[in-house]
Amino acid sequence: MIKLFLPLFIILAITGCKKSEQAPANASPPIAVAEYEVAPPNTISEKLLPDENKSIQPSAAPKKMDTIAKKIIKNGTMKLQVGDIKKTQNQVEDILKKNNAYIQNEQFQNTDIDDNLDLVIRVPHKNFDALVNSFSNGIGSVLSKNISSDDVTEEYTDVSIKLANKRIYLEKYRDMLRSASTTKDMIEIQEKIRELEDEIDVAEGRLRFIDDRVNYSTLNLGLYKEKVRSSATSKIGFGSRFGDSVTEGWNSFVSFLLGIISFWPFFLLIPLLVFLWRKWKSGKVK
Structure with a gap:
């Protein structure tokens, strides 16, 4: 009987020894660890507000920022001398239509010597150069032109x-x-x-x-027309200006002479004062 159960006891003993060697003597049973999220403070007094002086650190991986296209603002100023303001206005309107531009502001001034029409034109950025070239060629003489580009990217x-x-x-x-x-x-x-x-x-x-x-450029366009002088011999050019200068010089001399004549009471009063002073002085000497 003992011979039958002896091999069984030996097998059980060997198995128990192997398990005891694998497990540490002071091993403790595993403990489940719970993960807790720290709740933010509920009030501003507990520093609930974010620090705006520091850059925001996103929890997720930051996305690559889209590249901003170049932002170029184009502006221009032109002044043209023309022969007829009304005729030139019609030409300007045709040029504006071709370039999808429009007039934002218009101001007209009529004086004795010239006519001035000032236009503030808005034009799509891509058509700005074509618009300026159209005004520079064919509708008048360019007196001044100033084009600027400002990078605001x-x-x-x-x-x-x-x-x-x-x-x-x-x-x-x-x-x-x-x-x-x-x-x-x-x-x-x-x-x-x-x-x-x-x-x-x-x-x-x-x-x-x-x-x-950026999308719409601005052009300040001035149209200038010099009026013909009233003098019969007056013509636009050096001869006209020379004749006008002679006339203006004579008018200035006449004005000066009339101004002197307007002081005639003083011219009568001064000799009288001199006569009285001399008479008083001679009487005092006697």
Whole structure:
């Protein structure tokens, strides 16, 4: 009987020894570890507000920012001398239609010596050069021309980045407003939200203004017509100006002479004062 169970006891003993060697003597049973998220403070007094001086660190991997295209603002000023203002206006209108431009402001001035028509023209950025060339060739003599280009890409990028950050802060403040526990915190958070909304409106308005100036260039066009002099011998040119100068010189001399004559009471009074003074002096000597 003992011989039958002896091999079984030996097998069981060997198996138990192997298990005891694999498990450490002071091993403790595994404990489930629970993960907890630290809740943000509920009030501003507990530093609930984000630090706006620091850049926002997104939890997810940052997306690659889209490259902003070049922002170039083109402006120009031209002054043309023309023979007929009305005829030139018709030519200007035809040129504007061809280049999809329009007149933003118009001002006309009529004087004794000339007529002036000042136009503020807005034209799509891509048609600006063609418009300037059309005005430079064929409708009058160019008296002056000034074209400038202003690169505002850096300003546009800076405003866009700040605007994106303000929108993120705005969402954070709105989340905090929903979890605010005191009236004081709610009022302070609402004031912060109002300030951010105003700053966002200003930034969006600035971006819209830049986009408008970039998409539509501005040209200040002046049309100038010199009037013919009233003199029969007067003609536009040196002879006309020489004759006008002689006439103006004679008129100035006549005006000066008349001005002197207008002082005739003083001319009568001065000799009388001299006569009285001499008479008084001679009487005093006697």
